[in-house]
Amino acid sequence: MKIAVIGTGYVGLVTGVCLAEIGNKVSCIDIDERKIKKLKKGISPIFEEGLEDLIKKNLTLPRRGSATKANYDPELVEGECAAKAESKRLSFSNNLEKEIPNSHIIFIAVGTPEKEDGSADLSQVENAAVSIGQALAKLPKEKQDYKIIVNKSTVPIGTGDLVSKLVKKYYDGLFDVVSNPEFLREGSAIFDFMHPDRIVIGGESEKAKTILKKVFQPLAAPVLLTDLKTAEMIKYASNSFLATSISFINSVANLCEKVGADVTQVAAGMRLDKRIGKRAFLDAGPGWGGSCFPKDVKALVQIADENYTQFEILQAALEQNERQKKWILGKLFTLLPELKDKKIALWGVAFKAGTDDVREAPALKIIEELLAAGAEVLVFDPQAAENTKKIFPQVAFANSALQAADGADALIILTEWSQFKKINLPKLKLLLKTPLVVDGRNLFNVQQMYKLGFQYISVGRQWLEPKVTIVIPLNQVNQYLYESLPHIFNIDLKNYEVLILPDQIGRQEKGLLTKAKKNNVEDKMKVIATGKIGPAQKRDFALNYATGSILAFLDDDAYPASDWLKVALRHFQNPAVAAVGGPAVTPAKSGFWEKVSGAVYESLFGGGTARFRYLPTGTIREVDDFPSVNFLIKKESLQKVGGFASQFWPGEDTKLCQQIVYTLGQKIIYDPQAVVYHHRRKTLADHLKQVLSYSVHRGYFAKKFPKTSLRPAYFAPSLFVLWLLTTAGLLISRGLGRTPLIVFGSGGEILGAQNQSLWTISPLSIALAILLIYAIGLLVSVVQIAFKNRNIILGVMTAPAIFLTHVFYGIGFVVGLSTKNLKSKMRYQKKPAEA
Ligand SMILES: NC(=O)c1ccc[n+]([C@@H]2O[C@H](COP(=O)([O-])OP(=O)(O)OC[C@H]3O[C@@H](n4cnc5c(N)ncnc54)[C@H](O)[C@@H]3O)[C@@H](O)[C@H]2O)c1
Incomplete structure (x- = not known):
């Protein structure tokens, strides 16, 4: 069978080369001269695994070569002479006028990009149809044999008729138009073409459909014969369904993050349902892109619109996808609020692995926004660098994934290239300046990344929340503690325990233990006598008993907001963070002088530079001195600095904080949303006594710890x-x-x-x-x-x-x-x- 394929893009080239591979004589035509020049030399203008080898092979093989008998039946096409042994199977040409008249089947595989309003731009298809009509018209009448024009491009319903009309305008010989939508996936295009799930052939002519069915016979795939419009709709419906299922699973992923589920396991569970299927498109990620989904979904919405039908699901899928593209940057911004002059490594620009296609890739938007935020972006993509450079000539490219990561403040992964999955993770950790990885493709195991010390953010999977030990030092169990405990047991986190550290186990403490048993919280709460020691020493003492890897210090006269730990813990995803503090807010139900005391600390004039510590407003910031009334610290960091400076009280935290920041080189984060409520002193005299105590220490520390206390x-x-x-x-x-x-x-x-x-x-x-x-x-x-x-x-x-x-x-x-x-x-x- 002599076949012409118009368009040597991702679809046309693969179609032409594969049809040649199964024994046809194929001429691939393109108006792009540079492409044809390359192709004639056996160089593929696009990256697709195995494509170049097949081009080279079929450029040299004579037509009969390994072709099976089934793919060639001279009786089907009149005038088709038996194979000429000397003719090559595959050729490339710019000369449409010469190639078309000699072909029996003409595939149209040109682009159908989207117009501004979302509808499909059919100009390339129309031009191809006109060219076919004009080229055929030049044939002398006696040579005008039957032609089949096959539309492989994805086109709106009714385009087959349009092509027919346009050809007829110039050519009055026998021909039929057939729709044969293509379902190959970039990245596995050759395999997909050779092993399709189904072949759809739509048309009004049985003869044309039968001939085309024969052409595809060697592929031994199920063939669905339909009318023209149905075939055209099958393609749009398939792509829109797949895009919607990705938007669906991305929404599930976002929910998983909130409720503490794992989207990869959710998807695995769903795929076991035969009605959903084991190959269901349920990989959560950075949003769908590529040359097909976005334009095809928009085109179908537009087609629905033109037919006075609302396709709300697709509208929602499109909107979800736009939100999803912002997900990566949203995550990065929370952990790295200032991107100016930060070096961001970006792995993968191609919209999916296995291709160099960057059309509509989520990476493009992300690069654009990173650059706008003043970040320095270093990109690595094993195949898509050339195409990316055309869009971002100013962006630097690395030669390898690890080179891109070297010295970076964060790494963003956007394409699931298999080489990324095999990366040496300990080496990656060493190379990154901050081991912060935002993985849009869920390439790595969360637990492993956590163990290796990465701050690892992936899609719809839980960061492994560490266990928290809430430590409450006190002289003896008191009414404040009874006020606090219900709030503590109302915290919206599962993995925590409470360590209450009185001087001794007396009547009050025994009473508390009985109550804990009654309320079924005894396994969450330990009461341990410490002897008569100071609060700072009690906090150090907790190190011996805490089973959590994070210690959260709370005073007995303070109680937490229900999301206290959840808010604070997110900062520990960053391995550079050793401690987190939050405001100690005056409870609404406080006595008059308690409120006065709180108001003094909160007021601009009274609280001064420290007033933020009492207000649940303001911004997340790094601090180097913070009181321990609402303070979470990694057990490991507390051990490293040798515990609190327990000879001081208050002020035991000043030395600790200074050591964390300036000796360990780690961060203390203040988060205004990590709220605890702290009772103030009951009288003005007590308030002033407390102020006096604070100030004596601060004055002393100004000499002793000038780095953090010698401040104007x-x-x-x-x-x-x-x-x-x-x-x-x-x-x-x-x-x-x-x-x-x-x-x-x-x-x-x-x-x-x-x-x-x-x-x-x-x-x-x-x-x-x-x-x-x-x-x-x-x-x-x-x-x-x-x-x-x-x-x-x-x-x-x-x-x-x-x-x-x-x-x-x-x-x-x-x-x-x-x-x-x-x-x-x-x-x-x-x-x-x-x-
Ligand atoms: N890319 C995919 O994964 C994929 C999969 C299935 C279906 N499709 C559909 O297939 C069609 C082609 O997609 P693509 O990605 O291959 O497009 P593409 O843009 O990569 O290639 C189109 C080619 O057609 C050529 N062309 C345009 N007008 C021409 C003309 N008049 N004569 C000769 N050549 C002409 C262009 O120069 C270009 O090389 C689209 O409708 C697309 O929606 C694409």
Whole structure:
């Protein structure tokens, strides 16, 4: 059979070469001269496993070669002379006019890209049809034999008739138009063509369908004969169904992440259902792309629209797919919020493995957005580099996957190339600057990646949540703890235990244990006597008993929000993170002075640079000093730094944090959403005592741990106190009430000019002006607090509380600064009792 194939793209070339391979004489035609030049030399312009070998083979083999008898039946086509031994099976040409008249079957396999409105652009098909008609018209009447025009391109329903009309316009000889949609997959195109699940032949002419069926006979595949329109619809319906099933499983994957399921196992379970099938398209990933699915789904929606039918499922699939493409970057942004100047390695641009095709690949959008965010992108794709360079000439390409990963802040995997699956993971870990891998193809085992120390994000699979031990140090079981425990057992995480560490097991503790038994939580809660030691020592003590790999410290007078651990734990996916802290928010049900105390810490003026620690708002940030009331730390990191600096309390966490950040080189993350509620001191006097205690330590630490405690903001209250004293001194020395605030013409230091007639300002007036500014600051805080709490009295009382807080802190800080050895003054100096 003499066959012409118009279009040497992914479909046309594979079709032509495979038809030659099964014994036909095939001429592949393309308007692209560069392609034809290459092909004539036996070079494939596209990458498809085994394609180039087949081209070379069939370029040299004579037509009969290994052809089976079945694929050639001279009686079927009149005028077909028996094979000429010298003619080659496969040829390539730009000359459509010459090749078409000599062929009995003409395949149209040109592109049908999408138009702006989503409908199929048929211009290439129309041009091909016109060219066929014009070329055939040139045949002398006596040579005009029967032709079959086969539409292999994916086209809207009714296009077969259009092709027929266009050919007829020029050619009045005998011909039929048949639809023979192609179902091959890029990446396994040769195999798919040679071993199709089915061959669909649609047309109105039985003769044409029979001849074509014979052509495909060597493939021994089921053949479905239909009318023209049905065949055209089968292709659109198949592609749309497959795309929808990917969108479906991607939605399932997103849900799996939320509920703690594993999408790969879900898909495996679904595939066991024979109605779904073991080859069902259920691989969750970064969204579908490629030259077919996006345009075919949109075209079918458009066809439905033109026929006044809503295809809502396909609309939803398209929308889901757009969201899915953003999934990768969304994950990356949460873990690497600042991408500017970050080096991102990207493995795989091709829309799927086995091809160099990057059309509509999710990677394109991702590269674009990474570049827009200022990231430096280093790409590796074993086959698609050339095609990617055409779109992103500015992007750098590596020669290997590991070279791309070298020194990268994160690695994104977008194509499931088999060589990526075989990568040496320990080596990869060593090469990456941060072992953060966002895997859009679920290539690796989650547990293995976790064990190797990767921060590994994959699609719809759970990051292996580590077990958490909640540690509550206290003197003895008290009412606060009873308030806290229901909240703790309401935490939306399964893998945790609670370690309560009283001084001894007395009546209260025994009561608690009985209650735990009654409420069936005894296996989740341990109560262990530590002897009379300080809270910091109790926290270290917990290291001996905790079975979790993360320790979460909570004060007994604090209780957590239900998502406390879930929120905090996500940061531990990053192996560089050693600890996570969150705000200690004042509970809504607090006494008046507790609320005042909380308001002081929260207020802009009272809390200063540390106010974020009391507010569940603001941004996730790195910190280098954080209190342990709401603090999670990797057990391993706590062990590495030798536990808390338990000679200090409070402030035992300052040294620990400094060591984590500056000795271990690990991160402490503050997440405002990892909330615990912390009771404040019940009276103003207790509040001030607490402030004094904090400030003495901070002053002492300013000398001892200057890296994190010698900060200007900590000195501000002391300077304020100094200022107050100076003002008071000035007032006393000048005589209260007799010194004018603003002196006209004489007295005080003259600011600015010699001219005696100018206004001059005395130091006292400056001092009082600053006090006025301070008073304005207080007023702003009063309004802020009153407004926030809708409580004027609370707002008003916050003003003196802030003032006193500043005074006490200012004094305490100086005391701490001048203290030689704070240790000896601290409580709880005893060593931990024997466990
Ligand atoms: N790529 C796939 O995996 C796949 C699978 C099944 C079906 N299809 C469908 O097959 C058709 C072809 O797809 P493709 O990916 O091979 O397209 P492609 O864009 O890779 O190739 C089309 C080729 O046709 C050539 N061409 C265009 N007009 C021509 C003309 N008038 N004369 C000669 N050559 C001409 C182009 O130069 C190009 O080389 C499309 O309708 C597509 O939807 C594609």
